[in-house]
Amino acid sequence: MAVDIDLEHVARLARLQLTEEERARFGPQLELILEHARKVGEVAADDVPPTSHPVPRANVYRGDEPRPCLTHEEALSNAPDPFEGRFRVPRIVEDE
Amino acid sequence: MTDVAGDDALGDRQGYELAAALRRGETSASEILEATLRRIEEVDGSVRAYLRVTADEGRAQAAAVDERLRAGGELPAVAGIPIAVKDVFCTKGIRTTAGSRILEPYVPPYDCTPWARLSAAGAVMTGKTNCDEFAMGSSNENSAFGPVHNPWCLDAVPGGSSGGSAAAVACGEAVWALGSDTGGSVRQPAALCGVVGLKPTYGRISRYGLIAFASSLDHVGTFARSVRDTATLLSAIAGHDPMDATSLPDPPRDYTEGLDAGVGGLRVGVVEDWLSMEGTEPGVRDAFQAGLDALERLGANVVPVKLPHADYALSAYYLIAPAEASSNLARYDGVRYGLRVEGDGVVEMNTRTRGAGFGDEVKRRIILGTYALSAGYYDAYYGQAQKVRTLVIRDFRQAFADADVIAAPTSPTTAFRIGERADDPLAMYLSDVFTIPADLAGIPAISIPCGVDGEGLPVGFQLMGKLLDEPTVLRSAHALEQELAFAQRPALVSSRG
Numbered sequence A: 001m002a003v004d005i006d007l008e009h010v011a012r013l014a015r016l017q018l019t020e021e022e023r024a025r026f027g028p029q030l031e032l033i034l035e036h037a038r039k040v041g042e043v044a045a046d047d048v049p050p051t052s053h054p055v056p057r058a059n060v061y062r063g064d065e066p067r068p069c070l071t072h073e074e075a076l077s078n079a080p081d082p083f084e085g086r087f088r089v090p091r092i093v094e095d096e
Numbered sequence B: 001m002t003d004v005a006g007d008d009a010l011g012d013r014q015g016y017e018l019a020a021a022l023r024r025g026e027t028s029a030s031e032i033l034e035a036t037l038r039r040i041e042e043v044d045g046s047v048r049a050y051l052r053v054t055a056d057e058g059r060a061q062a063a064a065v066d067e068r069l070r071a072g073g074e075l076p077a078v079a080g081i082p083i084a085v086k087d088v089f090c091t092k093g094i095r096t097t098a099g100s101r102i103l104e105p106y107v108p109p110y111d112c113t114p115w116a117r118l119s120a121a122g123a124v125m126t127g128k129t130n131c132d133e134f135a136m137g138s139s140n141e142n143s144a145f146g147p148v149h150n151p152w153c154l155d156a157v158p159g160g161s162s163g164g165s166a167a168a169v170a171c172g173e174a175v176w177a178l179g180s181d182t183g184g185s186v187r188q189p190a191a192l193c194g195v196v197g198l199k200p201t202y203g204r205i206s207r208y209g210l211i212a213f214a215s216s217l218d219h220v221g222t223f224a225r226s227v228r229d230t231a232t233l234l235s236a237i238a239g240h241d242p243m244d245a246t247s248l249p250d251p252p253r254d255y256t257e258g259l260d261a262g263v264g265g266l267r268v269g270v271v272e273d274w275l276s277m278e279g280t281e282p283g284v285r286d287a288f289q290a291g292l293d294a295l296e297r298l299g300a301n302v303v304p305v306k307l308p309h310a311d312y313a314l315s316a317y318y319l320i321a322p323a324e325a326s327s328n329l330a331r332y333d334g335v336r337y338g339l340r341v342e343g344d345g346v347v348e349m350n351t352r353t354r355g356a357g358f359g360d361e362v363k364r365r366i367i368l369g370t371y372a373l374s375a376g377y378y379d380a381y382y383g384q385a386q387k388v389r390t391l392v393i394r395d396f397r398q399a400f401a402d403a404d405v406i407a408a409p410t411s412p413t414t415a416f417r418i419g420e421r422a423d424d425p426l427a428m429y430l431s432d433v434f435t436i437p438a439d440l441a442g443i444p445a446i447s448i449p450c451g452v453d454g455e456g457l458p459v460g461f462q463l464m465g466k467l468l469d470e471p472t473v474l475r476s477a478h479a480l481e482q483e484l485a486f487a488q489r490p491a492l493v494s495s496r497g
Helices: A007-013 A020-042 A072-075 B015-023 B031-046 B055-070 B113-120 B165-171 B186-194 B227-237 B281-296 B310-331 B344-358 B358-371 B378-404 B425-432 B438-440 B470-482
Strands: B050-053 B080-088 B126-130 B176-181 B196-199 B219-224 B267-273 B303-307 B403-410 B445-452 B458-465
Touching: A007 A020, A007 B358, A020 B113, A020 B310, A020 B378, A020 B425, B015 B031, B015 B055, B015 B227, B031 B050, B031 B055, B031 B080, B031 B126, B031 B403, B050 B165, B050 B344, B055 B126, B080 B165, B080 B196, B113 B176, B113 B227, B126 B165, B165 B176, B165 B186, B165 B219, B176 B196, B186 B196, B186 B445, B186 B458, B196 B227, B196 B470, B219 B227, B227 B445, B227 B470, B267 B281, B267 B378, B281 B303, B281 B403, B281 B445, B281 B458, B281 B470, B303 B378, B310 B358, B310 B378, B310 B425, B310 B438, B378 B403, B378 B438, B458 B470
Parallel strands: B080 B126, B080 B176, B267 B303, B267 B403
Antiparallel strands: B050 B126, B176 B219, B196 B219, B196 B445, B403 B458, B445 B458
8 A cells, every 4th residue: 555645744744845846746755764764663563662762861950959050031032033131922812 | 302493294193103202302292283284284184184273373372282292291192283173063162163164164162072171171263174074974065165176096085073073184184083973974074084083982072062863872082193102092082071971970090001912822812704795895895805804913813703783783774863963953943043034924934045055965864863753653763763773782782792893894895086975865874884883882893904906006904893992992993003004194195097
């Protein structure tokens, strides 16, 4: 069974603009990769637990101690559009 | 070693030789750096290992080391050694792009832990090295800033994703380098460039300040031209870091201790299916076999082992890594750093920024990962891949009951031509078939040069060990290195064969 991937939908989920040329090129490539990747379903039985990290560690906490951190200026130093000490973004909420 | 001063090949020396010469007063950190910068000047126009040479910063660091020497102070082992840093490591005040347009203007306000430790110990930075965009690739062709050329054959790739770091160390443009290994990105380019590449246990080296690709798979690794130097570099950067929650609490050690203990009686496991695998080049198989023979001559016992689920490891990797990448790379949205392409409203700005800022391979993986995690597909893809990961780990546990280390070729092929696999992502992914299992299992693995193929291109010999058993991996690699005495250096020629 061929793998069917709705590129437009997935690209929207990923907030990723694709050109028509990219969609035409990536489509067949991704289908081929997914065909190969689907092999994982052949061996992963129900009784096999999943692994998220190779060396599991749980409840890792740092001591709650004050220490130096980035200054306000440093934190904003790479912002594409800093404004009055903040990160400015285009309008998020539509006009009422 | 006498009269090394003024020698233009200082960057070609081993770090331990330079360290000894420094302490004997035969050279200075500044002389070592200047010789290395001259080599960069001479060859990097054709190799293109560096995105940025940090001569000013390096000179200041070298002068500080020379000052400490004059004052008669004790120096850490890495002091004065020129080190190249892959451009996925954040370096304070030094532009860091991850090989991507989307981070082209980014100047980190802080240092990653590995470089912070090296810097505090007096290491000297030569520059930031080229790499595949966000470390995604096996050829360095996915860099937004152009490919790196393999010093052994300039028409060929250096491997990836840490291609610039491997190439720089191969031709004396740096003595050591830092890299990152998520699916083989240190070991595979080390193999293709004829140098030593180590990926230690997951969590052994802090990843604080390493630009994230796939967090359950990302490892910091090292490049050098000998196992002894590799052990010295690892000793300087390994150890717990409260800034990285995945960093292991086990106390650091001096990894140069016990290197010379030999391999008498050591059980070396070999996965026989891998050698007969379609796509493994005869030249790779022959050089690997010569390495096994050498280990046997030294008294090791070669035993067959099985990794029955290794066939599925590649498939699992190409679901897990893109899935984690699609999440990690969500932060590049045009708000806090990097590129912004304006748009009508925030979603359009995000979407255009990402469309303009990411290259082909990163886009493919973001789509692949988003798809594998999306409603209705999660269980069939990501969930199943995580179960395969469990099976791969169980396989290794079983294999390490019969073997102390497991040997395999690092890559099924030697360096391939630039452009040869660029339009076939799946063929490119197969470059990592022998390196991915160690990333999935988090176990330490090293690649050392074990010979050349019929075209004179280097072949890598990989040794994998149990979790945190870097000492056995390094000891066996050191013994093999001494026995093989591989001394060929890259010729910087444009074609071979």
